[in-house]
Amino acid sequence: MPASKQFAAVTGAGSGIGRATAVALAEAGFTVALIGRRAEPLLETKEVIGVAGGEAQVFQADVSNAASVDQAFLHIAAAFGRLDVLFNNAGRNAGAVPLEDYDTDFWNDVVATNLTGVFLCARAAYRLMKAQSPQGGRIINNGSISAHAPRPHTIAYTATKHAVTGITKSISLDGRAFNIACGQIDIGNAATSLTERMNKGVLQADGRMAPEARMDVTHVANAVVHMASLPLEANVLNMTIMASAMPFVGRG
Template identity: 55%
Template sequence: MNAMREINSKHKIALVTGAGSGIGRTVSVALGRAGWSLVLAGRTPSRLAETAEAVAGAVAGAGGGAGGGAGGGDVLAVPTDVTVPEEVDALFAAARERYGRLDLLFNNAGTFGPGGLPVDELPFSAWRKVVDTNLTGSFLCAQAAFRQMKAQDPRGGRIINNGSVSAHAPRPDSIAYTATKHGVTGLTKSLSLDGRAYGIACGQIDIGNAATDMTERMRRGVPQANGEVAVEPVMDVADVADLVVYMAGLPLSANVQFATVMATAMPLIGRG
């Protein structure tokens, strides 16, 4: 335990959900390089292991080293399904046991669900899966982080929710995803208000067309509001990670409440 407290004394601790791929993996690597120790959560152990290796490589390249040297990068991987309350509880208990505190939650786990289904054809099971992952999962992780940040000494911390530009304007046939991302915005606002008394800051990053496996379809062409199908530009996911690292590094007296980062030429402005 003394060794863990030594790590805690040198580095801030971040927990990243959906860390096994895409935005979650890229943000984890960027945070490790920036000196954060990490708890990685995701459903697939092998993917979490790959992320942990990527973090270690980035930290070594930045002149840190194994075990959380000057570049940070100490990693704990905890396979977790964020839709299951007991697994979320176990995740945060493992983080607390390892590090003793939590300074940042990047609430990132999410799913698009089945694309291209009109509202009248969307199965209830599909709706439920998207809501359970994107909204309920975000709530469960935020609630657990809030409890930890409120109780720890020194008190406080930061929660960054992964929203979407779909929290502002929908795509055709995306009712479940769009509804949950609007819900995440409400979650962010409530957490920001309720956290004031405890030094807990909450902000949201709304991302548009970052290049990951989940957005590969943008390169092939996706339906537009006018009924056409068009290829959309994408942006480097590393630019998303840079913004998260900036938001995470602010003092708790300052907060980026909402930030939108998107491919410059994507057809969001004027959508619909």
């Protein structure tokens, strides 16, 4: 629990992991900046937080667009005065596409959201955290267990998630001088609308289609809150949270 009023930003806050985490951060005492492309789902998240007695504001932004991201964080700075935590969560699924069928525009779209978007939001938060007084803050990147092992036919998604790990480590190193900590949470099979297909079956490394276990998304949200609530002298550099029965360990 934060000792005094603190401010967090969550990208992709309109649904799924982003919404669950924004709600959990508000419940933990953070005032939350809700960031995403579409206003309506962000307003729905804000309403959920408000009903529970929390505080949140909506900031529309396309995370793949530098000007849009920078404008949103300028508005966050003006509204809150500082930023203590960024949960760099926004991303997109890419589906299973054989390498020989990959379209260049499809590749670029996945990279724009899952990699460039993470960089742009981290850069904007880093600038704010470096300039504010007291200096410092925490950036938490949403990686994936695909940052460790791929699913079949997911080269774009897997490449971006491996690259997010490089971003996390670089920020963790470069942020030391400015009291900016950076960690990564790698999530496996949280129960959201994006993973409902896993109940019917998804492609496995041996070519089979098989259903996979999922876990309640609140476990992910609570894990992010734990990372966010640590004093800046401590950092979870990398956490893997997964449905216990999913086939990640021993995949292939």
